[in-house]
Amino acid sequence: MNNLLAAERLKLRHNRLIISCSSLAIILPVMVIATDIFQGALPKYSIMGWVFRLASLCQYFAYPVLSGFVLTFLIQREYTDHTIINMLTAPVTRTRLLIGKLIIWATWHITMTLCYLAIVCLGAGILYGSATLYGSFYEIASFIIKFGLLHLVTLTPIAWVAVLQRKNFYPSLLCTIIFTGIGFAGLYFPKFLGSLVPWSSVPLITVPGMQVVPVLATTSICICAFFGLFMAVYSFKHQDQ
Amino acid sequence: MNDCVIETQMLTKRYGSTTVVNNVSIHVKRGRIYGLLGRNGAGKTTTMKMILGLSAISSGEVRLFGESLKKNERKLYPRIGSIIETPGFYPHLTGTENLQIFARIRGTIKQNAVQEALKTVGLPYDDKKPFSSYSLGMKQRLGIANAILNDPELLILDEPTNGLDPIGIAEVRAFIRSLSEEYGKTILISSHILTEIALLADDIGILHHGNLLEENTMADLEKKNQKYIHIQVTSQSLAAQVLERVLHTNNYTAEADNSMRIYDTGIDLVELNKALVSVGAGVSTIQICSDNLEDYFKKITGGVGIE
Amino acid sequence: MVFFVCGMIITILCFVIAALAFYLYRTKVQLMEASTIVDEIANGNMNRRLIVSKTSPVASLCYKINEIVIQTKNELFKHQQAERSYRQLATxxxxxxxxxxxxxxxxxxxxxxxxxxxxxxxxxxxxxxxxxxxxxxxxxxxxxxxxxxSGERIYHYENIDIHEYAREIVSEWIPQFEKNDICYDISVPENELFVSIDKTALKRILDNLLQNVLTHGHATFIKVSEEENDNKMAFEIQDNGVGISETDLPHIFERLYKCNTARGTKGSGLGLSIVAELVKGLHGEITVKSIKEKGTLFFLLFPLLVPEKQD
CATH class of the missing domain: 1.10.287.130 (Signal transduction histidine kinase, dimerisation/phosphotransfer (DHp) domain)
Known part of the structure; x- marks a missing residue:
């Protein structure tokens, strides 16, 4: 596994898409925060309110889409470059190959979430002062990390689609956008339906004060994560090249 | 030690109701070059993919090095080097970086394996040129370098000369020959070009519409391809004298079991027969052997032939 | 607090021990796998290689074994090839x-x-x-x-006037040239130059090359020249005959190689390989250039041994 991850890391050298996705994920919150600092949007929101407002732009929309992009790209590229054949004839099981990819993707996703957390903390510190930030740091961090992780696990079905689509890329991108759309629309879903659909459960369960059935939401998120993972591995294992 | 490095038993591949490969049983013997000949779409690539476990087998079995491929992949893959379809590499990375990636995943046999593999195929080590700006010939070479990275016992090469210019083809061909002759590798190679296989292979299997029409040694087939008059006589010496004195030719050889080959095919058979009989050389066989390989393939593929 | 610290230390220790155990186990598995492969090599499969990850603790060991196997295999291969070619020769x-x-x-x-x-x-x-x-x-x-x-020929080096001797050898061929209507141009320096050389070997080389021109060349003109320069003796035999085709050219010094046109006709296929062997025996070099239908040029180069250094 070590070698596999090292190889995956080597593949990412001089990789423009990963670099642009990463920079986009960093520039976006920085821009928003910079505008806030210049306009002085302070009085309207409390610190948590400000974090939620920022999340609705970055974590609801941008991050899942970028993450979906990266995952699609990691998998689909092996098919378009025909490298999949060289990979599969290596003495590594197919499951490990796919898991290796997913680990790289998860690492990226988590790193980006942590970067985002750092940026938000920095912004909050400038806007609200360090004292306020200290007071609500735990709340901010747990919110952002929880949101990021839940997004990560509900995106595993994208891996499945990416395996099935081989050289195409639009099915998985479409799926990413649909999942993101559902996540956003879920805020207006009735309580039960919102908790049933995994992608809408993520914001419902993370943002405090939402109408949600916690047990149902957690279950649906778990099922979604495992289903996506299992199907991706299963399809990859039984795929004809 | 099992003599067959690759052995497939009634290998079949079906996609829905269409059968792409039908009951193919090939036998690739240790240390030999096996040429899989067939037109585009005859099922060569699919067969190779099944042998490599890239494609699921509908029915039949693949045995590599005397072991079933299924469940033994991890043990068997290190012993095989392959190029299937176009050589696949990461376009934004250099050849060296690409090989380093695969060396990392597959393990290596020596410290500077990547460097040596590149040297063997004549590509620069640690240069700045990304794979995407490689010429087709260089791409194919890198594919070969990747295949021989771990000095494998078995090489499976799918149309390795496809798309190369004549010089490149000759180079690759010579290289494959040397791999077999000097390094004793077993090689399975596919091609849709008859001459390609004829020049390289020791054994040949002909695939046509997914069926293995013939499996034979090249030497056997070549016998059918030479142009000469074959005679069998009771007295070689008398026949030799007749050839020289009456038919004025020195272009013949005396073979074992009283047969002779006359390479001067301009000789009239009737005249030859008459002359031989007149001295009592006792002719029992007289025939022109001029079966051309190409004609032969036409015959067995039912008239369509191979490009 | 003490309990907490102790607990932490114990947990960390447990992790370290588990990691070490896993590492040991992996190394053991790798060694066992390597051992089965070495068994197979010992049983005669010289194409088998030990494949390991660069970072593995057994990497350098495996690399060394591979190196030995590759070396042994190359030597074995040379033997087998010699054997095979002798069998071919007999047939x-x-x-x-x-x-x-x-x-x-x-x-x-x-x-x-x-x-x-x-x-x-x-x-x-x-x-x-x-x-x-x-x-x-x-x-x-x-x-x-x-x-x-087989390397049994013993070379007898003698002191001779090389120019005189070359003239002698070539002039013996003049009647043959005339009989076959071949114009000739022989240029050998007039002066005396004593060198140490095996007379019979040199004669055999030149005779074989000239015989070749007569039997296979179908030439109408032949040029033989000998000169000494740069502490070397150079011979040139050039004809304007049928030449040697590009496919045949690399093989003409191989034993029993006959160009296609020569099959079944006169010629043993040994003449040029004898030349090659003798040239090698005299520490010389031979090169050939040929253009189909234009002619052939054999170029010989021998080291000039001054008489004092004779055996």
Whole structure:
């Protein structure tokens, strides 16, 4: 596994898409925060309110889409470059190959979430002062990390689609956008339906004060994560090249 | 030690109701070059993919090095080097970086394996040129370098000369020959070009519409391809004298079991027969052997032939 | 607090031990796998290699074993190749002797059975004799070549005037050139130059090359030159005959190699390989250039040994 991850890391050298996705994920919150600092949007929101407002732009929309992009790209590229054949004839099981990819993707996703957390903390510190930030740091961090992780696990079905689509890329991108759309629309879903659909459960369960059935939401998120993972591995294992 | 490095038993591949490969049983013997000949779409690539476990087998079995491929992949893959379809590499990375990636995943046999593999195929080590700006010939070479990275016992090469210019083809061909002759590798190679296989292979299997029409040694087939008059006589010496004195030719050889080959095919058979009989050389066989390989393939593929 | 710290330390220790155990186990598995592969190599499969990850603790060991196996294999291969080529040689030789023998007995049988009488009979006897002589010549050549090949030939270095000797060898061929309507140009320096060389070997080399021009060249002009420069002796034999095709050219010095056009016709396929062996024995070099239908040029280079250094 070590070698596999090292190889995956080597593949990412001089990789423009990963670099642009990463920079986009960093520039976006920085821009928003910079505008806030210049306009002085302070009085309207409390610190948590400000974090939620920022999340609705970055974590609801941008991050899942970028993450979906990266995952699609990691998998689909092996098919378009025909490298999949060289990979599969290596003495590594197919499951490990796919898991290796997913680990790289998860690492990226988590790193980006942590970067985002750092940026938000920095912004909050400038806007609200360090004292306020200290007071609500735990709340901010747990919110952002929880949101990021839940997004990560509900995106595993994208891996499945990416395996099935081989050289195409639009099915998985479409799926990413649909999942993101559902996540956003879920805020207006009735309580039960919102908790049933995994992608809408993520914001419902993370943002405090939402109408949600916690047990149902957690279950649906778990099922979604495992289903996506299992199907991706299963399809990859039984795929004809 | 099992003599067959690759052995497939009634290998079949079906996609829905269409059968792409039908009951193919090939036998690739240790240390030999096996040429899989067939037109585009005859099922060569699919067969190779099944042998490599890239494609699921509908029915039949693949045995590599005397072991079933299924469940033994991890043990068997290190012993095989392959190029299937176009050589696949990461376009934004250099050849060296690409090989380093695969060396990392597959393990290596020596410290500077990547460097040596590149040297063997004549590509620069640690240069700045990304794979995407490689010429087709260089791409194919890198594919070969990747295949021989771990000095494998078995090489499976799918149309390795496809798309190369004549010089490149000759180079690759010579290289494959040397791999077999000097390094004793077993090689399975596919091609849709008859001459390609004829020049390289020791054994040949002909695939046509997914069926293995013939499996034979090249030497056997070549016998059918030479142009000469074959005679069998009771007295070689008398026949030799007749050839020289009456038919004025020195272009013949005396073979074992009283047969002779006359390479001067301009000789009239009737005249030859008459002359031989007149001295009592006792002719029992007289025939022109001029079966051309190409004609032969036409015959067995039912008239369509191979490009 | 103490409990907490102790707990932490114990947990960390447990992790370290587990990691070490796993590491040990992996190394053991790798060694066992390597051992089965080495067993297979010991059983004769020299193509087997140990494949390990660069970072593995057994990597350098495996690399070393591989190196030894590759070396052994290369040596083994050389032996096998020599053996194989000797077997090929034996088959080839029996073939080369059978054909002229068949022809020879053919003529004798025809005489014995009374197919020919009188003058024709005389003619037949002459042909048979010539064929027998040819065969003898072939067997002699073969013997000479075998001696060369096995390294049994002993080179006798003598002090001779090389220019005089070269002129002597070539002039013996002049009647043959004239008989075959070949114009010739011989240029050998007039001065005396004593060198130490094996006379018979040099004569054999030049004779074989000139004989080749006569039998296979179909030339109308031949140029032979000898000169000394740069502490080397250089010989050039050039003709304007049929030349050697590009496919044949790399193989002409191989034993028993006959160009396609020569199959079944006169020629042992040994002449040039004898030349090559002798040139090697005299520490010289031979190169050939040829253009189809334009002619061939053989170029010989020998080190100039001054008489003092004789054996």
């Amino acid at each position: 080839s030789l029996s073939h080369d002797i059978r054909t002229p023998l068949a022809s020879l007995t053919g003529y004798l049988e025809a005489i014995q059975l009374g197919y020919v009488t009188g003058k024709e009979k005389e003619q037949y006897i002459e042909i048979a004799l010539n064929k027998a002589l040819d065969l003898k010549y072939y067997v002699d050549t073969l013997f000479e070549w075998l001696k060369l090949e």
